[in-house]
Amino acid sequence: MILFLIYVLIFVAAFFAVKTVASRNSNSDYGPLKTVTFGDESAVKPSRSASVISILSIFLLWAMFTGSVLLPNFLHVPGPFEGVGTFEYTTQAGSKLDTATVTVLVHPISSPEEAPPVDVGDGWAKNDSVAIGMWRSDLLRVDRNDEFGRSDGAEIIEINGFKVEPGDTIDVGWGTVTISDKGTPNIQPAKGWQMESIWLPAPEAVVKRVGEIANEGFRGSTLWEHLGYSLFRVIIGFFFGALVGIPLGYAMGLSNWFRGWFDPIVEFMRPVPPLALIPLVIIWAGIGETGKIILLFLAALWIMAIAARSGVSGVNISKVHAAYSLGASKSQIMRYVIVPNSLPEIFTGARVAMGVCWGTVVAAELVAAEQGAGMMIMVASKFQNTDIVIMGIILIGIIGFGIDMLMRWAERILVPWKGKG
Amino acid sequence: MSGLSIQSISMRFDLPNGESVQALQDVSIDLKAGELLSVLGPSGCGKTTLLNIVAGFIAPTAGRMMLNGHEIDGPDAERGMVFQQGALFEWMSVRENVGFGPSMKGMPKKNKVEIVDHLLDVVGLQDFKEKAVYELSGGMQQRVALARCLANDPDVILMDEPLGALDALTREKMQSLVLKLWKETGKTIILITHSVEEALLLGERLIVMAPRPGRIHKEYHLPFAEIGVGEDLRNVKKLIEFTERREEILGMIWDMEEEIMGRSEAVS
Numbered sequence: 001m002i003l004f005l006i007y008v009l010i011f012v013a014a015f016f017a018v019k020t021v022a023s024r025n026s027n028s029d030y031g032p033l034k035t036v037t038f039g040d041e042s043a044v045k046p047s048r049s050a051s052v053i054s055i056l057s058i059f060l061l062w063a064m065f066t067g068s069v070l071l072p073n074f075l076h077v078p079g080p081f082e083g084v085g086t087f088e089y090t091t092q093a094g095s096k097l098d099t100a101t102v103t104v105l106v107h108p109i110s111s112p113e114e115a116p117p118v119d120v121g122d123g124w125a126k127n128d129s130v131a132i133g134m135w136r137s138d139l140l141r142v143d144r145n146d147e148f149g150r151s152d153g154a155e156i157i158e159i160n161g162f163k164v165e166p167g168d169t170i171d172v173g174w175g176t177v178t179i180s181d182k183g184t185p186n187i188q189p190a191k192g193w194q195m196e197s198i199w200l201p202a203p204e205a206v207v208k209r210v211g212e213i214a215n216e217g218f219r220g221s222t223l224w225e226h227l228g229y230s231l232f233r234v235i236i237g238f239f240f241g242a243l244v245g246i247p248l249g250y251a252m253g254l255s256n257w258f259r260g261w262f263d264p265i266v267e268f269m270r271p272v273p274p275l276a277l278i279p280l281v282i283i284w285a286g287i288g289e290t291g292k293i294i295l296l297f298l299a300a301l302w303i304m305a306i307a308a309r310s311g312v313s314g315v316n317i318s319k320v321h322a323a324y325s326l327g328a329s330k331s332q333i334m335r336y337v338i339v340p341n342s343l344p345e346i347f348t349g350a351r352v353a354m355g356v357c358w359g360t361v362v363a364a365e366l367v368a369a370e371q372g373a374g375m376m377i378m379v380a381s382k383f384q385n386t387d388i389v390i391m392g393i394i395l396i397g398i399i400g401f402g403i404d405m406l407m408r409w410a411e412r413i414l415v416p417w418k419g420k421g
Numbered sequence: 422m423s424g425l426s427i428q429s430i431s432m433r434f435d436l437p438n439g440e441s442v443q444a445l446q447d448v449s450i451d452l453k454a455g456e457l458l459s460v461l462g463p464s465g466c467g468k469t470t471l472l473n474i475v476a477g478f479i480a481p482t483a484g485r486m487m488l489n490g491h492e493i494d495g496p497d498a499e500r501g502m503v504f505q506q507g508a509l510f511e512w513m514s515v516r517e518n519v520g521f522g523p524s525m526k527g528m529p530k531k532n533k534v535e536i537v538d539h540l541l542d543v544v545g546l547q548d549f550k551e552k553a554v555y556e557l558s559g560g561m562q563q564r565v566a567l568a569r570c571l572a573n574d575p576d577v578i579l580m581d582e583p584l585g586a587l588d589a590l591t592r593e594k595m596q597s598l599v600l601k602l603w604k605e606t607g608k609t610i611i612l613i614t615h616s617v618e619e620a621l622l623l624g625e626r627l628i629v630m631a632p633r634p635g636r637i638h639k640e641y642h643l644p645f646a647e648i649g650v651g652e653d654l655r656n657v658k659k660l661i662e663f664t665e666r667r668e669e670i671l672g673m674i675w676d677m678e679e680e681i682m683g684r685s686e687a688v689s
């Protein structure tokens with residue numbers, strides 16, 4: 001909630017800041033000035049500064065809420081309490097009252113400590129001490145060293161001088177103390193707003209983890225081997241999918257019989273998400289490489305077949321007619337008209353197929369794999385290595401984005417006539 | 422015997438809903454080699470159908486066609502086609518488009534280059550030969566289409582509203598180019614158009630078609646194409662004879678359109 005509010009705040013603040021800066025050096029803005037921009041889709045261009053600030057603010061929030069060392073301390077949201085806190089409890093046994101002090105040492109989870117030594121003090125209620133990890137809480141039997149304990153009918157009636165009954169919560173300044181139903185104080189040092197690293201590690205921890213895994217590996221394979229395995233499966237699966245799918249699509253676009261025969265199959269398989277095939281593929285082909293490649297092959301196959309089919313049906317009939325009247329034979333029409341005409345569609349299909357394959361391979365590795373990006377984050381999550389999980393997600397995102405960029409680039413180079421017919 | 426002979430062509434389209442359209446009924450045309458025929462008529466009177474039949478893309482339901490003594494039974498390089506637009510191969514450069522026909526025939530590279538260069542000179546696109554066709558303006562694209570058709574040296578050139586998509590100024594220039602090419606190459610040309618003026622300017626002979634069923638309504642022999650070869654087309658349009666003809670044919674087409682409108686109104 002607070003996170004969301006801060007995000008909105010940054011969004012609005014950045015908007016006005018950039019606007020003021022931009023209006024100050026607006027003379028750098030050339031080209032015709034459009035007066036009608038609202039509602040003119042072509043006038044909406046992604047603001048570069050907005051994109052940069054957007055990415056930076058995500059990292060900023062991440063660092064703020066994890067107490068990252070990359071940020072100066074004053075930018076962090078309040079962290080959990082760390083250090084020594086005390087509170088007093090007053091206990092009553094029959095008509096006898098006595099007060100004792102509890103000393104609490106709150107330490108980082110990564111460096112466990114002993115309860116600090118304290119003087120037991122005078123009176124029949126003795127002073128206590130306990131060590132608690134940050135973000136944790138502890139139910140402390142403060143009466144265990146008292147001369148009259150709970151079994152003797154002693155009862156805590158005040159915390160820091162405030163009257164309490166079972167169920168009450170008292171703020172002791174550095175945290176809260178709640179009296180349990182049985183009368184035992186439950187000590188909860190303040191958690192602050194920062195996230196525990198088991199939920200969300202700081203950015204530098206993730207970066208460090210990348211370095212570690214890149215050097216030492218994870219589960220017997222280096223980071224690059226894991227990612228390489230995933231990519232390799234995608235490429236092989238896609239390759240075979242295209243190898244079969246494209247000719248199938250051409251056949252469907254060119255022959256009644258093929259169209260009739262494969263239409264029901266393709267139209268049925270197309271809406272089946274490849275993920276739904278994972279169980280079946282595991283049953284048939286096991287969890288090894290074959291199974292994954294078959295899965296990716298199937299994911300790419302229908303997409304490529306449909307792309308090739310619509311590439312063929314999309315040919316302007318006058319181009320085909322023109323080619324015939326220029327003396328082209330059927331095979332020449334195929335080679336010089338139909339294939340080049342369908343390439344843009346096939347590239348679009350290939351881009352979609354690569355995206356789907358990448359998503360499918362990660363999901364398949366989540367289910368079962370020896371290596372791979374998905375396996376890495378799945379195993380890491382079982383051991384609560386959140387830093388590896390986040391690293392994995394970021395790398396998977398970057399690679400997916402990279403694949404798409406690469407396909408777009410190839411498309412620009414190889415089919416510059418796309419959309420120009 | 423040389424020339425194109427269209428003998429009693431009829432074409433009926435059976436629609437999926439059981440109705441049928443008589444697109445052409447008993448159309449006969451005899452063209453001598455080197456004649457320039459323009460075909461005019463309201464929308465839907467079967468002009469495109471007629472051209473597609475002559476090109477060999479569809480077979481007529483009745484009648485037959487002879488070209489230079491043999492029967493037409495499919496598309497062939499002897500009959501070249503120029504479409505309104507969208508028929509250039511956008512994956513090829515201007516040069517490759519023009520050289521397409523010769524390439525398909527497997528002509529030696531040297532001859533092909535010669536032909537392509539010559540035709541690009543004729544249509545004035547020498548400077549654009551390495552450009553992609555989608556980088557050219559509409560008028561230039563149609564010049565590429567003309568050059569591509571001529572590169573194959575067909576006996577007959579069929580044009581279906583080749584200038585229909587061009588703006589008025591470009592169109593006028595292209596009309597001169599068509600006349601020039603016709604005169605220089607001596608090709609037999611059938612040109613379909615929507616524009617009465619264009620039909621008069623570019624037709625040695627002019628056929629006006631009437632719709633439902635598509636048939637020949639009237640035929641003219643005209644002097645304007647011959648005059649236009651050596652003359653500014655704007656001067657031709659000023660001739661008294663030209664304006665009279667234009668008014669006469671405009672009136673005729675106007676009446677046909679009225680009739681169609683009246684009939685469809687009565688139906689609805």
Ligand SMILES: Nc1ncnc2c1ncn2[C@@H]1O[C@H](COP(=O)(O)OP(=O)(O)O)[C@@H](O)[C@H]1O
Pocket residue numbers: 434435436442443444462463464465466467468469470471635
């Ligand atoms: N493939 C077809 N199927 C059914 N009807 C057609 C087909 N082609 C043309 N027609 C019909 O034939 C008539 C003539 O069409 P067309 O030759 O395109 O006319 P024009 O070119 O003179 O405008 C029209 O009524 C049209 O609807």
Ligand SMILES: [Mg+2]
Pocket residue numbers: 468469470
């Ligand atoms: Mg037409």
